[in-house]
Structures are given as C-alpha cells and as structure tokens.
Amino acid sequence: xxxxxxxxxxxLISRMYQKIFDFEGYQVEMAADGQECLDxxxxxxxxxxxxxxxxxxxxxxxxxxxxxxDPVTKAIPVIMLTNLAGQQDAEAALAKGAVKYIIxxxxxxxEVADMVKEILAGYTRNEVPPATTPQN
Amino acid sequence: MKLLRILLRIITLVxxxxxxxxxxxxxxxxxGEEQFQFNAFALLSLTSVLINTFLITILARRxxxxxTGFWFLMFLGATAFWAAAEFLQRTSAVxxxxxxxxxxxxxxxxxxxxxxxxxxxxxxxxQTAIRKLSLQTGIFLMITGLVYAQFNTELTISSVNNLExxxxxxxNGPYLNIFTIWLITxxxxxxxxxxxxxRQSESIRKRKQIRLLIxxxxxxxIGGSCTDLILPGIFGxxxxxxxTFLTAIEGLIVSYGIFQSRLFNINxxxxxxxxxxxxxxxxxxxxxxxxxxxxxxxxKKMFKQYEPFLGKRVEDLLGHENTERIGTALAKASPExxxxxxxxxxxxxxxxxxxxxxxxxxxxxxxxYIFGMSNITQQVLTMRTIxxxxxxxxxxxxxxxxxxxxxxxxLRQGFLITNSEHRIVLMNKQAQAMxxxxxxxxxxxxxxxxxxxxxxxxxxxxxxxxxxxxxxxxRSNHYAEFNNVTxxxxxxxxxxxxxxxxxxxxxxxxxxxxxxxxxxxxRSKDEFFSIASHELRTPLTAIRGNTSMMLNYYGExxxxxxxxxxxxxxxSSLRLIEIVNDFLDTSRLEQGRxxxxxxxxxxxxxxxxxxxxxxxxxxxxxxIIKVDxxxxxxxxxxxxxxxxxxxxxxxxxxxxxxxxxxxxxxQGALLGNQVKIRISDSGxxxxxxxxxxxxxxxxxxxxxLLTRDTTKGTGxxxxxxxxxxxxxxxxxGLEHSEPGVGTAFFFTVPVSEIHKETTPx
Numbered sequence: 052x053x054x055x056x057x058x059x060x061x062x063l064i065s066r067m068y069q070k071i072f073d074f075e076g077y078q079v080e081m082a083a084d085g086q087e088c089l090d091x092x093x094x095x096x097x098x099x100x101x102x103x104x105x106x107x108x109x110x111x112x113x114x115x116x117x118x119x120x121d122p123v124t125k126a127i128p129v130i131m132l133t134n135l136a137g138q139q140d141a142e143a144a145l146a147k148g149a150v151k152y153i154i155x156x157x158x159x160x161x162e163v164a165d166m167v168k169e170i171l172a173g174y175t176r177n178e179v180p181p182a183t184t185p186q187n
Numbered sequence: 188m189k190l191l192r193i194l195l196r197i198i199t200l201v202x203x204x205x206x207x208x209x210x211x212x213x214x215x216x217x218x219g220e221e222q223f224q225f226n227a228f229a230l231l232s233l234t235s236v237l238i239n240t241f242l243i244t245i246l247a248r249r250x251x252x253x254x255t256g257f258w259f260l261m262f263l264g265a266t267a268f269w270a271a272a273e274f275l276q277r278t279s280a281v282x283x284x285x286x287x288x289x290x291x292x293x294x295x296x297x298x299x300x301x302x303x304x305x306x307x308x309x310x311x312x313x314q315t316a317i318r319k320l321s322l323q324t325g326i327f328l329m330i331t332g333l334v335y336a337q338f339n340t341e342l343t344i345s346s347v348n349n350l351e352x353x354x355x356x357x358x359n360g361p362y363l364n365i366f367t368i369w370l371i372t373x374x375x376x377x378x379x380x381x382x383x384x385x386r387q388s389e390s391i392r393k394r395k396q397i398r399l400l401i402x403x404x405x406x407x408x409i410g411g412s413c414t415d416l417i418l419p420g421i422f423g424x425x426x427x428x429x430x431t432f433l434t435a436i437e438g439l440i441v442s443y444g445i446f447q448s449r450l451f452n453i454n455x456x457x458x459x460x461x462x463x464x465x466x467x468x469x470x471x472x473x474x475x476x477x478x479x480x481x482x483x484x485x486x487k488k489m490f491k492q493y494e495p496f497l498g499k500r501v502e503d504l505l506g507h508e509n510t511e512r513i514g515t516a517l518a519k520a521s522p523e524x525x526x527x528x529x530x531x532x533x534x535x536x537x538x539x540x541x542x543x544x545x546x547x548x549x550x551x552x553x554x555x556y557i558f559g560m561s562n563i564t565q566q567v568l569t570m571r572t573i574x575x576x577x578x579x580x581x582x583x584x585x586x587x588x589x590x591x592x593x594x595x596x597x598l599r600q601g602f603l604i605t606n607s608e609h610r611i612v613l614m615n616k617q618a619q620a621m622x623x624x625x626x627x628x629x630x631x632x633x634x635x636x637x638x639x640x641x642x643x644x645x646x647x648x649x650x651x652x653x654x655x656x657x658x659x660x661x662r663s664n665h666y667a668e669f670n671n672v673t674x675x676x677x678x679x680x681x682x683x684x685x686x687x688x689x690x691x692x693x694x695x696x697x698x699x700x701x702x703x704x705x706x707x708x709x710r711s712k713d714e715f716f717s718i719a720s721h722e723l724r725t726p727l728t729a730i731r732g733n734t735s736m737m738l739n740y741y742g743e744x745x746x747x748x749x750x751x752x753x754x755x756x757x758x759s760s761l762r763l764i765e766i767v768n769d770f771l772d773t774s775r776l777e778q779g780r781x782x783x784x785x786x787x788x789x790x791x792x793x794x795x796x797x798x799x800x801x802x803x804x805x806x807x808x809x810x811i812i813k814v815d816x817x818x819x820x821x822x823x824x825x826x827x828x829x830x831x832x833x834x835x836x837x838x839x840x841x842x843x844x845x846x847x848x849x850x851x852x853x854q855g856a857l858l859g860n861q862v863k864i865r866i867s868d869s870g871x872x873x874x875x876x877x878x879x880x881x882x883x884x885x886x887x888x889x890x891x892l893l894t895r896d897t898t899k900g901t902g903x904x905x906x907x908x909x910x911x912x913x914x915x916x917x918x919x920g921l922e923h924s925e926p927g928v929g930t931a932f933f934f935t936v937p938v939s940e941i942h943k944e945t946t947p948x
Contacts, residue, residue: 061725063725063726063728063729064725064728064729064732067728067729067732067733067736068732070733070736071732071736074736074739074740105721134720134721134724134725134728135717135720135721136716136717136720136721136771136775139782154724155724155725155728156724156725156727156728156731156764156767156768157764159731159732159735160732160735160736161735161736161739
C-alpha cells in the first residue's frame with residue numbers, strides 16, 4: 052500500500068486531499084509545513100510527496116531542495132501543488148527535481164489521484180528521475 | 188637781424204622827426220620873411236598833409252602797438268612830411284627856397300615807399316624778405332646820400348626852371364633817375380608781396396583787406412607816377428602834380444579798411460595759415476567773439492550753403508544751440524585745454540550730419556579760437572546700428588536663455604546638460620533634488636558651480652559609468668537609455684540625448700524620469716493580481732474538490748435533487764475558477780507580464796491533446812470533433828506550448844458551446860511562413876452585430892449591459908487568445924460565419940526556423 056505524504060498548510064485543501072487519497076485507498080500522512088514534512092519523511096518515508104508551494108516558514112521550493120539534497124529522501128517522487136499563476140515557479144520546481152507541477156484549482160481531486168496513480172505506476176517500472184540540476 | 192630792424196626803425200623815425208624839427212627850426216622863422224606866395228597846386232599838398240595828420244591822430248589809438256600798425260603810421264607820417272615839404276616847396280617865392288624844400292620833400296618822398304614796404308612785410312609776415320630788404324636798405328641809403336647830393340645840386344643849377352609857372356619844380360629834376368626807379372621798385376615790391384599773399388591766403392577777410400591795400404597802393408603809384416614823373420619827364424607834358432594827394436587818398440582808403448575790418452589785429456590764423464590749409468579736416472578760425480576770420484578749403488566745402496563767409500559768425504554756421512553748447516564748454520574749460528564736443532548735429536544742405544568739434548584757444552597775437560570739425564555721421568550711425576544689433580541680440584539671447592531655463596525648470600523630470608568635456612553646466616531643480624552632491628549657484632538660473640564632472644553622479648547611479656555613456660552618445664550622435672535604475676529611494680528611467688549641431692554633438696542632455704510610483708504601483712498591481720488570484724483559487728479549489736468527491740463517492744447516497752444541487756455547486760465553482768483565470772490572464776497580458784516560452788513544437792500534438800480532453804464535453808452536446816489528418820503533415824511551429832493549447836482550447840470550447848449535435852472540424856495549412864489552423868463548426872453562427880464585437884474585451888457586451896448570456900463565459904476568451912497570438916507573432920480571426928449554418932475561426936503561428944527549408948511547399 053502506497054503511502055502519500057500531503058504537505059499543505061491550508062486545512063481546507065489538506066482535508067480535501069486527505070479524503071480523496073483515503074477514498075482511493077492510500078495510506079495518508081499529513082504535514083502542515085515544510086519542516087514537519089522533512090521530519091515526517093525521515094521518520095517514515097512515504098512513497099510519494101504532495102508538496103504545496105506557498106507555505107509559512109519554509110516554502111515548498113526550499114523544502115524540495117532539502118529533500119533532493121538528502122540522499123535518503125531524494126529518491127522519493129515529489130509533486131508540487133500550487134494556485135499561483137507563475138510559470139517560472141513551475142520551471143524552477145521541475146528543475147529542482149519535482150516530478151510534476153499541478154495547479155490545484157484546475158483539477159478535480161479524482162484527476163489528481165489519477166495522476167498520482169500514473170506516476171507511481173511509471174516509477175515502479177523505472178527509476179525515479181533525478182533532479183535535472185545538480186544538488187550538492 | 189633784430190638789430191638791423193631796430194636800426195631801420197630808428198633811421199626812419201629820425202628822418203621824419205628830424206625833418207619836422209628842421210622844418211620847425213628853419214622854416215618857421217623864415218615865414219616872417221614873406222618868401223611864400225599862394226599857389227593853387229600847393230593846396231593839394233596841403234590837403235594831403237591835413238588828411239595824413241588827421242589819420243595819424245585817429246589811428247594812433249587804435250593800432251594797439253602792433254608792428255604792422257606802427258609801419259602804417261610811419262607810412263602816413265612819411266607821406267605827411269613829404270606833403271608838407273612839397274607844400275612849402277610850391278608856395279616858395281624864391282627858387283633857392285623852393286629847391287631847399289624840394290630836397291626836404293625828397294626825404295619824405297624817399298622814405299614813404301620804405302615805410303609802406305615795411306608795412307606790407309609786417310602785414311604779410313614775410314620774415315625772410317625783411318632780412319634781405321634790411322640789407323638792401325642799408326646799401327641804398329648809402330648810395331642815396333652820395334647820388335642825391337651830387338645829382339640834385341648839379342641839375343638844380345644847370346637846368347632851366349619854369350619856377351613861376353609850376354611852383355618851382357625843376358623840369359629836368361631828379362625824376363627818372365636811378366633813385367626814382369629804385370623807389371618805384373620798392374613800391375612795386377610791396378604790391379607784389381601783397382599779391383602773393385592774396386593768392387596764398389585762405390582767409391577771406393585777409394583777402395578782402397589785401398584787395399583793398401593793393402587798390403589803395405596802385406592809385407598813387409600809377410596816378411602819381413603819371414602826373415609827377417612820366418608825363419613831364421618823358422612826354423614833356425606838365426600836368427597837375429597829384430602824387431602827394433593820391434598817396435593821401437591811399438592813406439584814407441587803408442584807414443577806412445582799418446576801421447571796417449580791424450586791419451591791425453594781427454590775424455592769429457595767418458601765422459599758421461599754411462598748416463591749416465593742408466589739414467583734411469574742416470578748420471575754422473575765429474576771433475574771441477566767434478566771428479569767422481579764416482576757413483580752410485574743406486570748411487568752405489562743408490558749409491558751402493552759408494557762403495559768403497566774411498562777416499559771418501560761428502553761430503550762423505553751426506546754429507544757436509550748438510554754439511551755446513560750445514560756449515558753455517569753453518567757459519568751463521581751462522585755456523590750455525582743447526575742448527572736445529562729441530556729436531553735434533549740423534543741419535547742412537545734404538541733410539543732418541553728426542560732427543565732432545574740437546576747439547582750441549589762441550592767445551598769442553590776439554585772442555581767438557580754432558574750430559576743427561569731423562563728420563562722424565557714418566561712424567555714429569554704424570556704431571548706433573552695431574549697438575542696436577548687439578542690444579537686440581543680447582536681449583534675444585537672454586530671452587532664449589530665460590525661456591530655456593523656465594522650460595527646463597518646469598519639467599517634471601530631472602534635467603541636466605553636460606558639455607563636450609562631460610562637465611555639468613546646467614541643472615534644473617528636480618535634478619538638484621535627486622543629486623544634492625552637485626552644487627548649483629543659483630536655482631533660478633541652474634548655473635552649476637565649478638562645472639563639476641558628470642562622474643560625480645556615478646556613485647548615486649549604482650555604478651553606471653555615466654561618463655563612458657556620455658562619450659558614446661556624443662560620438663555616435665545617438666541616444667542611450669537606462670530603465671529602472673535605483674537611486675536611493677527612487678526608481679528612475681534615464682535617457683541620455685546628444686545635443687546635436689551641424690558639426691556633430693557638442694554635449695549631452697540627461698533626463699531623469701522618476702518612475703518610482705509607477706514602478707511600485709505596477710509591482711503592487713502585479714502582486715495584487717498574483718495574491719488575489721491565489722487567494723480566490725484556494726477556496727474555489729475546496730468547493731470544486733469537495734463537491735466533486737461528494738458526487739464521486741457519495742453519489743448513490745444522494746437523492747436526485749440533492750445530487751443536482753451538489754452538481755450545480757460544482758459547476759459554479761468551475762465557472763468561478765474560469766473567471767478568475769480569465770481575469771488574471773487578461774491583466775497579465777495587458778501589462779506585458781505574461782511569460783512566453785517560445786519553442787519549436789508540433790502543433791498537431793497539441794490539437795490532438797485538446798481534442799481528446801474536450802471529447803467528453805463534445806459527447807454531452809452530441810457533437811463530434813474531427814481532426815483533419817493533414818495537420819500531422821504540418822511543419823513545426825515556433826510558439827509557447829501552454830499558451831497555444833489555451834488558444835486551441837478556447838476556440839474548440841467556443842465551437843462546442845454554440846453547437847448542438849453538430850461537427851467540429853479542425854484543419855491546417857501552410858501559408859507562407861505561417862501555419863494556419865481553421866476550426867469550424869456547424870453551430871448557430873454569429874450575427875452581423877456579434878461579428879463586430881469579436882475579440883473585444885467582454886465581447887458579449889452589446890448595446891445593453893444587462894443583455895448578456897452569462898452562461899457563455901466571461902467573454903474574455905477571444906480577447907485573451909488574440910493577445911496571446913500577437914505575442915507569438917501570429918494572427919487570429921473569423922474566417923466566416925452564417926447564422927444557422929456555422930462558424931469558422933482561424934489562427935496562424937509562425938513556422939519554426941529549423942523546418943523552413945525541409946518542409947515541402
């Protein structure tokens with residue numbers, strides 16, 4: 052059973068995603084900010100991380116960097132979630148090693164779940180693609 | 188020579204006085220002897236005596252101890268003496284007595300031409316002639332003594348005398364001897380000198396005087412010679428002896444001249460007459476009452492209209508006012524000073540001229556003034572014109588400067604000017620506020636103190652090498668601009684413009700536009716939209732997601748109405764999300780803040796993707812989407828993938844919205860260097876009015892704001908698509924539309940460079 056770590060600061064959204072992955076039969080873990088995410092990843096590594104971009108204290112991109120810098124965690128696929136309009140952020144995230152960049156408002160939760168399923172299916176077959184920018 | 192002159196004076200004086208004394212001593216007693224008888228001719232002599240004596244007494248006072256005067260008196264005296272002796276000669280009853288008196292008379296007769304000659308010499312200032320004559324006179328007197336005595340005695344004794352009839356004159360008397368000729372020569376010399384003086388003199392008055400003197404001298408010379416010498420001596424005709432009488436007449440005439448024109452004031456100008464003549468300037472000599480004594484040729488030319496000049500005064504030529512002015516100036520000045528009067532206007536025949544007059548005072552030999560004039564009209568006019576020009580240009584320059592500076596100070600932007608050495612020469616007050624390190628001497632004029640070099644600004648400008656840029660601008664004569672430069676708390680747009688002349692750029696003007704507010708506003712606007720859209724999207728996502736999950740996982744548990752309500756909430760959330768997206772896109776496109784990631788891509792793959800995504804929606808409307816296979820053959824295009832997808836989505840979406848149970852056909856073609864895609868539907872078409880509103884913002888807005896079909900979206904779709912395609916150097920448009928038949932839209936995107944050569948035409 053795949054485990055999803057959902058890192059989202061807004062309870063409205065985090066509750067919503069928790070439900071869908073619950074309904075879809077995943078093991079769901081929640082983190083409310085970047086630091087909590089990192090801590091929980093080390094304690095109990097998930098199969099996939101859903102990471103919100105706009106968060107207090109440590110934002111999504113910073114968290115992503117840290118995840119990919121740590122050899123223990125860098126193999127875990129990360130999907131960035133956002134409601135921001137900028138395309139630069141998407142590029143930055145993908146360059147830092149995120150697998151996908153999703154605009155939350157554009158998709159029904161089921162679609163997000165489908166996307167996750169696809170990615171996980173893809174990665175069981177292949178290696179998780181490394182970050183395109185060198186992390187040291 | 189002076190000694191000789193004095194000697195001559197003494198001799199002449201002695202002769203006359205001696206004669207009078209002899210006359211008194213010798214004759215008077217003889218009168219008692221009754222040796223005299225009346226003779227009519229003697230009356231002439233007597234008249235002469237009386238006239239001359241009379242003249243002497245009157246003139247003695249007037250002559251004012253001038254040398255000329257003295258000699259004239261001598262002349263009169265000699266004539267008087269001669270006449271007196273002749274009178275006694277002609278009234279003598281005894282021949283011996285007559286001869287005696289004749290001898291005496293000859294003294295006077297002899298000295299008279301001398302006196303006259305000396306008079307003329309003095310009058311004409313013939314200094315050198317006097318010297319010569321003095322010597323000759325000495326010699327002559329010696330000869331006289333010898334010859335005279337010899338001649339007279341012999342002739343008197345030997346010749347026959349018709350004494351009774353002619354008053355004891357000797358027929359063959361000493362008339363035409365050397366002595367007589369010598370005396371006549373003297374007289375003629377005197378006249379000759381006068382004539383010479385007449386020719387040379389510039390003085391009008393003097394010339395008139397000379398004329399008088401010459402006429403006066405010729406009367407006795409010719410008349411007297413005829414009656415007393417030529418007729419009796421050569422022709423043997425005895426006529427009335429008029430010599431003494433005529434000489435007296437001469438005396439009268441000359442005396443008249445003295446009274447009329449003050450003959451014996453030594454004409455001051457005659458001393459330097461030669462100098463005056465040669466001057467190119469008009470020169471006028473006057474006496475102390477400004478009566479004209481002398482005018483040189485140019486002066487006469489200048490004042491030609493006032494001829495004749497004799498007797499006129501300076502006032503007559505220069506005018507009353509000018510003369511008064513001159514008089515005042517002369518009164519103020521010291522006698523040694525040369526008074527200079529600038530700019531006297533003179534009304535001459537040819538018009539008014541402006542003259543400069545210089546007056547100097549003469550003291551020697553009588554008072555008077557010399558007026559030197561120059562016509563400075565041309566200089567004055569030229570100067571006045573130049574002055575006027577200069578004044579006008581200076582005014583113009585000052586006006587231009589003031590105008591420039593007022594404009595410069597009135598600019599919103601900071602403004603400064605640098606010269607070719609990159610020194611700041613002018614700065615307006617806004618620039619001063621931006622760059623307080625540059626000192627301005629005067630805010631009103633913007634004049635920069637010490638002409639600071641522009642490099643002083645570099646620090647404030649965050650390291651922009653301003654002087655290098657100035658050099659580049661000046662050299663290339665082309666402007667440079669720097670945008671969004673932070674200077675302290677301000678954000679500036681900087682423009683550097685060359686100041687061009689025909690010879691190239693001579694300096695630069697730099698404008699500093701404070702765009703702080705605008706930049707901040709834009710930044711905040713941008714931030715506003717970003718934050719706003721983010722904030723709006725979050726709750727919308729929650730609504731969308733939760734309603735979706737309700738339908739997906741609890742659908743069966745909901746009864747139909749509840750299910751429908753949840754459905755409607757979900758749909759609303761979708762619509763809202765679309766609205767937020769449209770607004771965000773529109774604002775970013777309008778502000779040019781949308782990023783375009785242009786790449787070479789295959790348009791057919793995007794079309795396929797969108798067709799697949801919209802298939803469910805199409806199915807709902809009973810529509811079929813058909814993608815023409817030809818699209819796969821199209822070359823790559825150069826565009827932004829996501830944005831292109833958005834456009835295609837919009838067009839296909841619109842087609843689906845307005846079509847029911849119809850067909851949506853997507854075709855493509857290569858048109859020059861653009862790929863054209865056509866999306867046509869068999870929907871309800873667009874009305875004529877509707878066509879006009881296409882691609883506009885809120886395209887559904889018709890004549891009435893309330894007449895909207897809000898189910899059909901925000902109306903921004905086509906507007907956004909148009910802006911997107913414009914940014915990608917493509918086009919979009921309506922190909923055709925007919926109500927009830929269908930609509931076809933098209934768009935074009937540029938063909939990618941890499942595939943241009945390989946694509947078959």
